[in-house]
Amino acid sequence: MSTRVPPGTFAAAALIARKDLAIEFRTRSAFLAAIVFSLLAIVIFFFAWDATAVNAVDLAPGVLWVIFTFSGLLGLHRSFGVEEADRAIDALLASPVDREAVFLGKALANLLFVLGVQAIAIPAVALFYNLPLSRVLGPLVGIAVLAAIGLVSVGTLFSAMAANTRLAELLLPVLALPFFVPIILPAAQSTARLLSGRPIAEAMSWLRILIAFDIVFVVACALAFPFTLED
Amino acid sequence: MTTPAPTEDRRSIDWLLTIAVLAVTATFVRAIFFTPAEARQGLAQKIFYVHAPSAFIALYVAFGIVAVSGALYLWLRDERLDRIAASAAEVGVVYMTVVLITGPMWGKPVWGTWWTWDARLTLTLFLWFVFLGYLILRGAIDDHGTRARYSAVLGVLGALLVPFIHLSVYLFRTLHPMPIVLKPGHPSLPNSMLATFAMSFVSFALLFVALLRARYRLAARVDALVAEEEFEPAPMPNLRAEPIR
Numbered sequence: 268m269s270t271r272v273p274p275g276t277f278a279a280a281a282l283i284a285r286k287d288l289a290i291e292f293r294t295r296s297a298f299l300a301a302i303v304f305s306l307l308a309i310v311i312f313f314f315a316w317d318a319t320a321v322n323a324v325d326l327a328p329g330v331l332w333v334i335f336t337f338s339g340l341l342g343l344h345r346s347f348g349v350e351e352a353d354r355a356i357d358a359l360l361a362s363p364v365d366r367e368a369v370f371l372g373k374a375l376a377n378l379l380f381v382l383g384v385q386a387i388a389i390p391a392v393a394l395f396y397n398l399p400l401s402r403v404l405g406p407l408v409g410i411a412v413l414a415a416i417g418l419v420s421v422g423t424l425f426s427a428m429a430a431n432t433r434l435a436e437l438l439l440p441v442l443a444l445p446f447f448v449p450i451i452l453p454a455a456q457s458t459a460r461l462l463s464g465r466p467i468a469e470a471m472s473w474l475r476i477l478i479a480f481d482i483v484f485v486v487a488c489a490l491a492f493p494f495t496l497e498d
Numbered sequence: 499m500t501t502p503a504p505t506e507d508r509r510s511i512d513w514l515l516t517i518a519v520l521a522v523t524a525t526f527v528r529a530i531f532f533t534p535a536e537a538r539q540g541l542a543q544k545i546f547y548v549h550a551p552s553a554f555i556a557l558y559v560a561f562g563i564v565a566v567s568g569a570l571y572l573w574l575r576d577e578r579l580d581r582i583a584a585s586a587a588e589v590g591v592v593y594m595t596v597v598l599i600t601g602p603m604w605g606k607p608v609w610g611t612w613w614t615w616d617a618r619l620t621l622t623l624f625l626w627f628v629f630l631g632y633l634i635l636r637g638a639i640d641d642h643g644t645r646a647r648y649s650a651v652l653g654v655l656g657a658l659l660v661p662f663i664h665l666s667v668y669l670f671r672t673l674h675p676m677p678i679v680l681k682p683g684h685p686s687l688p689n690s691m692l693a694t695f696a697m698s699f700v701s702f703a704l705l706f707v708a709l710l711r712a713r714y715r716l717a718a719r720v721d722a723l724v725a726e727e728e729f730e731p732a733p734m735p736n737l738r739a740e741p742i743r
Contacts (some may be wrong), residue, residue, distance in 0.1 A: 303605050402626075432638035441634055442652065445627045449662035452670055471671060480662050487658055491651045494572055 269381075273297035276371070279364035285373025288379060290349060298346045298383060301338040307387040308334045309395055323396040328458035329391050332451045334419065335385060340440055342380040343422040346373050356496075366493035374423040379414045403461040410461075413474070414454040416481045421446045424488040427495045433448075446484075453477040512696030518708040521701035525694070533694040547694055549600040551702035552593045553622070558736060559706065560590025561657070564632070571646055575722070581644035583653055585713035587632050589706060594626045608649040620667040621660070628656045642721070 274282060291298055312330045313323070334407030350356035359369060389407065393400035400407075422443050429438040454477065557605040563586035571579040601619065602612040613619065632652050639645040687695060725732035 375683045378616055424651075424655075428635070428651070431644060431648075432635065433640070434634070434638040438635060444661055445624050446629065446655070447662075448624055448668045449659070456670070470569070473666075476662065476665050477513040483658060483662075484655075487655060491655065494647050494651050 273363035276365050276368045279368035280371035280375060282423050283364075283369060284361070284375035284379070287346070287349070287373065287376035291345075291376070291380065298380060299344050300379070301341045301384045302387055303375055304386055305334050305338045306339060306391055307449075309388065309392055310335070313395060324398065324462050327392055327396045327462060328455045330396070331389070331458060332414070332455040333390060334392075335381070335414070336444075338384045338388070338416075339377075339381045339422060340443065342384070343377055343419070343426045343435045343443075344429075346377050346426045347425055348426075348436065351430055353478070360496060366496055367489050368421065369496075370489050370492035373427075374419050374485075377419045377423050377426075378415055381419055382412070383413065383493050396460060402464075406461055406467050407458065410454055410457055410474070410477070413424060413477045413481060414450050415486060417450040417477065418447060420481070420485045420488045422493065424492055425460055427492065430482055431495075449476060449480050453480075510609070512712055514704075515576065515708040515712055518701065518705040519661065521697075521727050522705050525698045525701045528697060529694050533690055536691075539608050542604055545600050545604040545697040547703075549597060549604060550695070551699040552600070553597045554699070555702055555706050556590050556593035556597055559624065559703075560586045561629075561660075564590065564629075564653040565657035568650035571650040572654070577642070577646060578648065580719040580723070581714050582710075584617070584636060584651065584717060585710050587629055587636075587649075587653075588713055589709045591626070591629045591633060592709075593702075593706065594629060597622060598626060606674060615671065616668075617664065617668040620670075623666050624663050624667075625656075625660070628652075628659065632656070643723075 289456065309330060312326070312334075316326055336385070347356070350359060360366075361405075389411065390400065425439055425442045425446075429435060429442065432438050455474035457467075457473045457477075460470040460473075461467065517737065527531060529544050533544070533547075535541050551639075567579045567583040567586070571583065590708045601622075605614070606612050635652060636645055636649050639648060
């Protein structure tokens with residue numbers, strides 16, 4: 268064992284992501300909960316509006332992005348909550364990997380979690396809201412990935428912070444939701460343009476905000492993450 | 499520890515705060531009785547003298563102090579910086595709440611609506627939420643160092659968030675048809691109003707500094723008390739076996 272060389276940043280990140288996904292895959296608790304929550308929310312949102320007054324196509328983008336936000340929060344809770352039990356986080360920090368690698372690994376696992384939820388929720392919304400999915404699938408997946416990167420980078424950082432407070436999971440939405448505004452707004456607006464059959468070029472100014480947000484906050488959160496751990 | 503002497507008599511009067519309160523009172527008197535009412539908006543415009551200086555101080559000064567002293571704290575690890583940030587956030591929330599209360603009171607008679615999703619209104623509202631989150635975060639952590647680091651991180655990220663929220667709410671507004679709302683513009687204030695505005699600005703800034711100073715002193719005192727308690731040896735019989743973690 269002692270002859271092993273500590274992995275590089277990205278290799279370590281991949282290992283940590285694999286560990287988190289293995290825990291998730293074997294217990295399936297959060298993923299299943301997030302999926303069921305999404306399906307429930309899709310159905311409830313539809314009944315909460317008067318379908319004769321509001322077109323389902325007009326409703327869908329808002330519903331989609333509100334649901335992604337909250338189901339994403341469900342997964343993010345677990346990200347560091349799972350490390351609190353038996354202080355597993357201490358072992359993780361004692362291992363010879365960069366703090367940035369811990370962040371990237373956690374974020375990667377969360378990203379796959381959120382994308383997994385989206386992979387089921389988007390077809391479900393298309394089914395229940397009768398959306399022309401095949402026509403917009405490509406750009407919609409692109410928007411979903413861009414939005415998920417932003418959600419996950421901010422969410423992973425705040426999940427690490429919230430896990431160390433007395434309020435724990437209650438604090439995460441309070442901290443994270445204001446930061447999700449420049450993600451949800453562009454994502455919902457460009458989804459709405461797509462679904463109403465407008466060209467993607469019309470949503471470019473929204474997508475630019477989304478891309479800039481991703482770049483700035485992935486870097487900022489990775490740099491800020493070590494400050495949330497040291498003791 | 500770098501705390502100022504906690505032996506200071508706590509019944510002594512905070513002169514700066516007294517002067518600031520008097521200045522704000524004088525501003526109110528001048529704004530209400532000695533400043534002409536605006537021609538189109540009438541008396542409703544007088545809310546301007548509370549609303550505008552509070553907004554400027556809350557959005558730029560308080561938020562700036564929280565972000566800058568947060569960044570400096572992460573670099574220098576001086577607990578005084580954390581106290582300044584915490585005090586600025588708390589006083590800033592008060593000012594921003596004043597902005598969000600006086601805004602609708604002014605908007606109703608002038609715009610005909612309590613609230614509109616205008617870019618600046620939305621930005622102010624979301625920054626208010628960030629500030630509240632900041633205070634809730636601070637309240638949820640007991641350990642000094644952790645609290646200071648976490649709130650510094652949140653303060654810096656909050657400053658990064660401002661341009662993004664601004665851009666997206668601005669785009670949201672311009673791409674959507676909105677009812678034409680009459681915006682209260684003040685390009686050229688008459689001299690009497692300008693004097694009152696300058697006076698309100700100075701007095702509200704003075705009040706901000708005074709409240710910040712009072713809140714800072716309180717934080718320093720609390721920290722000193724906590725440090726005193728921690729130095730006291732715990733009585734032996736109360737020691738309980740802790741499971742090894």
